Amino acid sequence: MEWIKEKYDLAADESYRDLTNLLPKLQKHMALEAEISQNKVRLNSLNRAGDEMIDGGHYATPEIRRVLLGEVNEQWDRLDAKAKDKGKKLREASQQELFYRALEDANEKLAEMERLVSSDDVGHDLRSVRTLLNKHQVPRR
Numbered sequence: 001m002e003w004i005k006e007k008y009d010l011a012a013d014e015s016y017r018d019l020t021n022l023l024p025k026l027q028k029h030m031a032l033e034a035e036i037s038q039n040k041v042r043l044n045s046l047n048r049a050g051d052e053m054i055d056g057g058h059y060a061t062p063e064i065r066r067v068l069l070g071e072v073n074e075q076w077d078r079l080d081a082k083a084k085d086k087g088k089k090l091r092e093a094s095q096q097e098l099f100y101r102a103l104e105d106a107n108e109k110l111a112e113m114e115r116l117v118s119s120d121d122v123g124h125d126l127r128s129v130r131t132l133l134n135k136h137q138v139p140r141r
Helices: 002-012 022-055 061-117 126-136
Strands: none
Touching (some): 002 061, 061 126
């Protein structure tokens, strides 16, 4: 149960709110998700062993039900839900960062176009006119 608590604390961290260094955060979280997934097999075998003990009439059946089938599975479910939520939020933060970068690029291009359009330079010979004309062409995507 200590492992579950430790991993829950990692999953509950809200580092996704800070958009810096998102890739390492996402990679670290993906490693956490993989570790949780690998340990699900251990939880399932622990549940099977507990069920077998209960079915066999083990003297500690109430304790097994309360601790194993109750508390451990409840904490596991909380950990799993929290890890999935954080993964979703990290992916959304990554999309948000990409959007901000695209928006920043668009703003820079618009500022450059505005500078070109507001210029009084109309060219003084054919070469300079062609250069200006090329600068005014809007690239098509």
